[in-house]
Amino acid sequence: MTSSLFSADTRAVLDAIAAEQDRVDAVEQPKLLDTIRRRTAPWTPTELVAACSSGYYAAPAAIGRMLYTGVRAVRPRTVFEFGTAYGFTAVHIAAALKDNGAGKLYTVDLHEGKCAAARDHLKEAGVDEYAEVITGEAVEVLSVFPALCAEPIDFLYLDGWADFYLDVVRAAEPHLRSGALVHADDTEKFAAGARPYLDHVREPANGYVSVGITDGQGLELSTFTGRSVRTSS
Numbered sequence: 001m002t003s004s005l006f007s008a009d010t011r012a013v014l015d016a017i018a019a020e021q022d023r024v025d026a027v028e029q030p031k032l033l034d035t036i037r038r039r040t041a042p043w044t045p046t047e048l049v050a051a052c053s054s055g056y057y058a059a060p061a062a063i064g065r066m067l068y069t070g071v072r073a074v075r076p077r078t079v080f081e082f083g084t085a086y087g088f089t090a091v092h093i094a095a096a097l098k099d100n101g102a103g104k105l106y107t108v109d110l111h112e113g114k115c116a117a118a119r120d121h122l123k124e125a126g127v128d129e130y131a132e133v134i135t136g137e138a139v140e141v142l143s144v145f146p147a148l149c150a151e152p153i154d155f156l157y158l159d160g161w162a163d164f165y166l167d168v169v170r171a172a173e174p175h176l177r178s179g180a181l182v183h184a185d186d187t188e189k190f191a192a193g194a195r196p197y198l199d200h201v202r203e204p205a206n207g208y209v210s211v212g213i214t215d216g217q218g219l220e221l222s223t224f225t226g227r228s229v230r231t232s233s
């Protein structure tokens with residue numbers, strides 16, 4: 001069977017997002033990086049989301065494929081994504097869930113317009129049945145996660161903003177299944193922001209086995225070895 005990733009509808013959506021990102025981010029990314037360089041105070045989520053509102057900032061295609069292969073292999077019932085943007089990675093994850101025949105992605109972004117576009121993209125790609133786009137701040141959404149989903153999180157994907165990864169993973173920990181896979185992107189691209197997160201997941205006493213991978217931007221793969229506090233795991 002051919003993967004959903006290669007269906008005409010899914011390919012058209014992913015190619016369109018990638019083409020728009022190339023066009024828009026060529027202009028927007030240098031401006032954002034300059035703003036980040038000049039910034040001395042810590043970002044609040046609202047300030048950061050406003051600062052990157054005009055760009056796409058989708059993950060590279062290789063990360064999309066990696067998420068697809070990971071979700072096919074792990075066969076998670078529940079996936080949580082921090083940072084939806086226009087849904088490039090969400091479409092990869094939802095396509096893998098569709099090919100698994102089960103599972104649900106909860107993907108969160110504070111930017112309303114990006115969430116609306118991501119919902120359209122998931123629908124056009126024919127995978128919207130497997131994904132719910134939630135407009136909100138990631139830590140706040142995780143604080144009420146049991147009201148959204150009765151299952152523990154089997155697969156956590158962090159692609160929002162590295163400075164917030166530690167807060168987000170801590171907010172996710174009560175909902176992680178023991179053995180859950182945690183994938184964090186841009187850990188070298190935004191090394192200073194990611195440092196507290198890496199220190200946390202690389203300390204075995206915090207309940208992780210973790211490895212850093214150099215792909216040009218840096219990614220960290222971790223297994224949560226802590227005890228799940230969710231009853232359904």
Ligand SMILES: C[S@@+](CC[C@H](N)C(=O)[O-])C[C@H]1O[C@@H](n2cnc3c(N)ncnc32)[C@H](O)[C@@H]1O
Nearest residue numbers: 045058059083085088089109110137138159160
């Ligand atoms: C790098 S982009 C995500 C790219 C997306 N995963 C993809 O590959 O298409 C980061 C997104 O995280 C969102 N974001 C950043 N901080 C957030 C927070 N604290 N809560 C919710 N969304 C946040 C931004 O609005 C932005 O759209």
